[in-house]
Amino acid sequence: xxxxxxxxxxxxxxxxxxxxxxxxxxxxxxxxxxxxxxxxxxxxxxxxxxxxxxxxxxxxxxxxxxxxxxxxxxxxxxxxxxxxxxxxxxxxxxxxxxxxxxxxxxxxxxxxxxxxxxxxxxxxxxxxxxxxxxxxxxxxxxxxxxxxxxxxxx
Amino acid sequence: xxxxxxxxxxxxxxxxxxxxxxxxxxxxxxxxxxxxxxxxxxxxxxxxxxxxxxxxxxxxxxxxxxxxxxxxxxxxxxxxxxxxxxxxxxxxxxxxxxxxxxxxxxxxxxxxxxxxxxxxxxxxxxxxxxxxxxxxxxxxxxxxxxxxxxxxxxxxxxxxxxxxxxxxxxxxxxxxxxxxxxxxxxxxxxxxxx
Numbered sequence: 202x203x204x205x206x207x208x209x210x211x212x213x214x215x216x217x218x219x220x221x222x223x224x225x226x227x228x229x230x231x232x233x234x235x236x237x238x239x240x241x242x243x244x245x246x247x248x249x250x251x252x253x254x255x256x257x258x259x260x261x262x263x264x265x266x267x268x269x270x271x272x273x274x275x276x277x278x279x280x281x282x283x284x285x286x287x288x289x290x291x292x293x294x295x296x297x298x299x300x301x302x303x304x305x306x307x308x309x310x311x312x313x314x315x316x317x318x319x320x321x322x323x324x325x326x327x328x329x330x331x332x333x334x335x336x337x338x339x340x341x342x343x344x345x346x347x348x349x350x351x352x353x354x355x
Numbered sequence: 356x357x358x359x360x361x362x363x364x365x366x367x368x369x370x371x372x373x374x375x376x377x378x379x380x381x382x383x384x385x386x387x388x389x390x391x392x393x394x395x396x397x398x399x400x401x402x403x404x405x406x407x408x409x410x411x412x413x414x415x416x417x418x419x420x421x422x423x424x425x426x427x428x429x430x431x432x433x434x435x436x437x438x439x440x441x442x443x444x445x446x447x448x449x450x451x452x453x454x455x456x457x458x459x460x461x462x463x464x465x466x467x468x469x470x471x472x473x474x475x476x477x478x479x480x481x482x483x484x485x486x487x488x489x490x491x492x493x494x495x496x497x498x499x500x501x502x503x504x505x506x507x508x509x510x511x512x513x514x515x516x517x518x519x520x521x522x523x524x525x526x527x528x529x530x531x532x533x534x535x536x537x538x539x540x541x542x543x544x545x546x547x548x549x
Contacts, residue, residue, distance in 0.1 A: 245421060245425055246467055247421065248463070251418075251419050251421075252419065252421045252511075253421055254421040254422045283422075285422050285423055287516075288513065290494070290515075291515060291516055291517070291532060292494055292496075292513050292514065292515060292516070293423050293513060293514060293515075293516040293534070294498065294511075294513030294514075295422060295423075295498075295511055295513070313422060313423075313425070313426045314422065314423060314426055314534055314535070317421070317422050319421060321509075322509070329467070353425070353429075353467065353468060353469075354425055354426065354429045355429060355432075
């Protein structure tokens with residue numbers, strides 16, 4: 202009799218504890234120290250329907266590594282990370298390079314001739330002097346946005 | 356004393372090797388072949404015949420190229436701007452992608468990158484352009500932009516990354532990796548060749 206009561210009490214307490222842990226209360230979300238910063242962004246001009254490249258620096262000032270899960274821009278039908286690579290006989294090509302990881306305290310650079318953000322199938326012309334929004338979603342810290350100017354590399 | 360002929364032959368061999376290394380290499384040769392192209396104005400161009408008499412800096416691009424080709428064009432402009440005297444020098448960009456790079460598209464590209472009258476942007480019938488690229492040992496292969504894209508009109512290209520110097524007689528004399536060569540390296544050779 203006593204052991205049955207003890208068993209029921211244990212089940213009740215464990216269940217209550219588990220419900221409390223999974224309640225989704227914002228105050229119980231993990232605390233992220235530091236922040237991720239996007240800076241020095243710019244995009245290349247391109248015509249509607251074509252692709253543009255976006256360059257910037259991403260600084261991971263949080264205590265943990267993070268990775269990029271998605272990239273979007275209102276101006277493009279598709280967006281993603283690509284890299285320019287050198288193949289055999291000096292041939293230059295471009296290929297998708299998703300899932301970039303940024304260790305804690307380190308920077309990731311998108312720059313000409315290397316990693317870059319590709320905005321594909323532009324919905325309108327991108328002209329020098331325009332500004333566009335780029336949304337980068339990280340696995341840990343969520344989505345960060347940056348507005349970048351459109352300019353020509355000198 | 357007995358070894359003198361051998362030493363002489365060795366020295367002669369080294370001299371020949373050194374001479375060969377220091378002279379500008381002659382790379383592809385047009386062998387009097389000409390190609391019918393059009394420039395960004397839509398005017399007919401006979402290449403290389405119409406460009407003889409001046410020294411040419413030649414590169415290859417396509418205007419849908421979002422990353423490397425603008426770097427190459429910027430490098431061409433830097434070569435031009437760092438030359439103390441551009442008299443007798445012309446700059447030529449030939450499209451890998453004649454299907455999409457019509458003269459009007461090239462004209463927009465020229466305006467966008469503020470390329471002056473010393474620049475000629477060339478395109479033409481695809482078969483003619485392919486023939487020229489083959490003659491110049493330039494490779495260009497269509498690739499999918501993204502594995503999710505199924506639209507065949509949407510393509511990128513993997514391609515050679517080349518700047519050539521062509522002399523006044525239409526001979527290709529020097530070759531460089533277009534997106535990374537320091538302008539001063541090209542300028543040094545231009546001063547010798549022109």
